[in-house]
Amino acid sequence: MTIREGTSQPTQRSLYKQMVARSEPAPPKLRNAVMAFVSGGLVCTLGEGITDFWERVLRISHKQAADPTVVTLVFLASLLTGLGYFDKLARHAGAGLAVPVTGFANAMTASAMEFKREGLVFGIGGRMFQLAGAVIVYGVVTAFAVGIATGIARLVR
Numbered sequence: 001m002t003i004r005e006g007t008s009q010p011t012q013r014s015l016y017k018q019m020v021a022r023s024e025p026a027p028p029k030l031r032n033a034v035m036a037f038v039s040g041g042l043v044c045t046l047g048e049g050i051t052d053f054w055e056r057v058l059r060i061s062h063k064q065a066a067d068p069t070v071v072t073l074v075f076l077a078s079l080l081t082g083l084g085y086f087d088k089l090a091r092h093a094g095a096g097l098a099v100p101v102t103g104f105a106n107a108m109t110a111s112a113m114e115f116k117r118e119g120l121v122f123g124i125g126g127r128m129f130q131l132a133g134a135v136i137v138y139g140v141v142t143a144f145a146v147g148i149a150t151g152i153a154r155l156v157r
Helices: 009-023 029-058 066-083 086-098 100-114 120-127 133-156
Strands: none
Touching: 029 066, 029 086, 066 086, 066 100, 086 100, 100 120
């Protein structure tokens, strides 16, 4: 397929897109799915190990150990992002590494690092939640809606 001179620009764009689509290699979907499954499972196994660690160290219940576990996972993901390893791991591990807690920590840390030159307040403080802000907003709104629905359900009983 060739793009002829004198062809309108919208037609040239669509022909170009068709040419690119044909020459682009197909993504390895099965490999990506397996890697996401395995890496997500490893992150969750790590989380369970950390939970068991906090249970023993702090002598608390499994349920109470969830909070320090989340903090530990956020810290580890932020540390790996800051050292430049998270993206390298994510390239090989795929979507499984973006389990909500670690993906959220990576997004916040990467945004903070990107804008650190603009200063503590306007750079790091102002831009850190740029990507993660939507997650926080929808999380809070969803939690509020579930709380209201739960309250109404209890009143109706």
